[in-house]
Amino acid sequence: MRQLALQLSAQPEASFANFVPGRNAEALGVLRTLAGGRGCERFVYLWGARGSGRAHLLQAFAAAAAAAGKRACRLVAPVAASALAALDGDSVVALEGVEHLDGEAQRALFGLYNRIRDGGGALVASGEAAPAGLALRSDLATRLAWGLVYEVHALGDEEKAQAMSARAAQFGFVLPLEAQAHILRHGRRDLPSLLALVDLIDRHSLAEQRTVTLALVREVLRMAQDEPRDTGD
Numbered sequence: 001m002r003q004l005a006l007q008l009s010a011q012p013e014a015s016f017a018n019f020v021p022g023r024n025a026e027a028l029g030v031l032r033t034l035a036g037g038r039g040c041e042r043f044v045y046l047w048g049a050r051g052s053g054r055a056h057l058l059q060a061f062a063a064a065a066a067a068a069g070k071r072a073c074r075l076v077a078p079v080a081a082s083a084l085a086a087l088d089g090d091s092v093v094a095l096e097g098v099e100h101l102d103g104e105a106q107r108a109l110f111g112l113y114n115r116i117r118d119g120g121g122a123l124v125a126s127g128e129a130a131p132a133g134l135a136l137r138s139d140l141a142t143r144l145a146w147g148l149v150y151e152v153h154a155l156g157d158e159e160k161a162q163a164m165s166a167r168a169a170q171f172g173f174v175l176p177l178e179a180q181a182h183i184l185r186h187g188r189r190d191l192p193s194l195l196a197l198v199d200l201i202d203r204h205s206l207a208e209q210r211t212v213t214l215a216l217v218r219e220v221l222r223m224a225q226d227e228p229r230d231t232g233d
Contacts, residue, residue, distance in 0.1 A: 014059035020155060020163045020191055024053065027150040031057060034122055035064035035092075042116065043147025046126040051190045052154040054126040055096055061124050062094040071121075077101050084108035089119020098127045098144065099134050106137045113143045123147075157184055160194055167195050168212070171202040179217040187221050197224055 016035075021028045027046065033039040046054050058074060065072035072092040075083065077100035085108045087093060093112070101109060109125075116123050127134055130151070131144040155163065161180045168175040175198065187197060201220050205212050 013063065014056040016060045016064060018195075019053065019056055019060060020159070022155045022159045023153040024057075024150070027057070027152065030148060030150075031061045031124065032064070034124070035061050035070075036068050037065075037070065041148050042122040043113070043144075044122075044124045045131060045144045045147060045149045046124065046152050047128065047130050047149070048152035049154060050128070052152040053191070054152050056192070057152065058094040058096050058124060058126055062092075065092045065094075065122070077105070079105055081105045081108040084112050087112055087115075087121075089115035089117075089121055091116065091121045093121065093123045093125075095123065095125040098125050098136065099129070101136075103137075106140050110137065110140045110143060113140075126152075155191060160184060160189070160191060163191060164194055164198050167198040168202070171198070173202065173205065173212045175201070175212060175217075176214060179212070179214045182214060182217060183221060187224070197221065200224060 016028065016032055019028060027044075030039070030041065030044060034041065034044065046057060048054055062072045062074035070092040071090060072094070073087070074094040075096070077095065077097035079095070079101065081102075081104035084105060091112075093116070095109070098109070113123060115121075125144060127144075130149060131141040134141060136144075161184065164180055164183070165175055183194065183197060187194065197220065200223075201212055201217060204220050204223075205216060208216070210216055
C-alpha cells in the first residue's frame with residue numbers, strides 16, 4: 001500500500017495530449033498552433049483561478065515548442081530582469097505569474113515583448129487576472145492585452161467525472177458513479193490529482209486482484225491523502 005501511495009507523487013509531464021479542455025478548447029487549439037510555428041498570432045495571455053490549468057498549458061506549450069525545434073523556455077515569476085533582458089526576439093517564451101514581476105522585471109518584459117514583435121519568436125504569459133486587472137505598468141498591461149487573451153476555465157464536476165471515467169476506461173475498468181461522487185466530495189479536486197488517483201486505483205486493484213468498488217476507492221483515497229502534493233495552478 002505504501003509503495004503504491006508513493007507512486008502517486010510521480011505525475012506525467014504536462015502536455016497538450018493530457019490536458020482536458022472543457023471550455024478551453026479554443027485556447028488549447030491556439031497554443032497548439034503557436035507551438036508548431038503556425039498561424040499569425042504570436043502573443044497569448046492566459047488568466048484564471050488557481051487550479052484552472054494555466055500552469056499545465058504553459059508547460060505543455062513550452063515542451064511542444066521545444067519538440068518542434070524552437071528555442072523555447074519556461075519561466076516562473078518572480079524572474080530577474082536580467083533573465084528577461086537576455087532573451088532575443090526569436091525566443092519562444094512561456095512566462096507564468098506576471099503579477100509577481102517587480103518593476104525592473106516588468107520593464108524588461110516590456111522590452112522583450114517589443115523584441116519578439118520585431119523578431120520571429122512568441123510569448124505566452126499568464127496571470128491571476130486579465131491584464132487590466134493586474135497591478136502592472138500601464139504600458140506592459142496594454143502590451144499583454146494586444147494579443148489573444150483567454151480566461152482559463154476550471155472544469156465542472158460533471159466534466160471532472162467524465163475525465164475520470166475516460167481515464168478508467170483506458171485502463172479497462174469502470175469507475176462506479178458512487179465512487180466518482182465520493183472522490184469529488186472527499187478528495188483533492190484539481191484534475192491532475194483526480195487522474196493520478198484513477199491511476200492509483202488501477203494499480204491497487206491489480207495488486208490486490210480486486211474489482212474496483214466504492215470500498216476499494218475509499219481505501220485508495222485514504223492512502224492518497226497521506227501523500228500531500230502541490231499541483232500548481
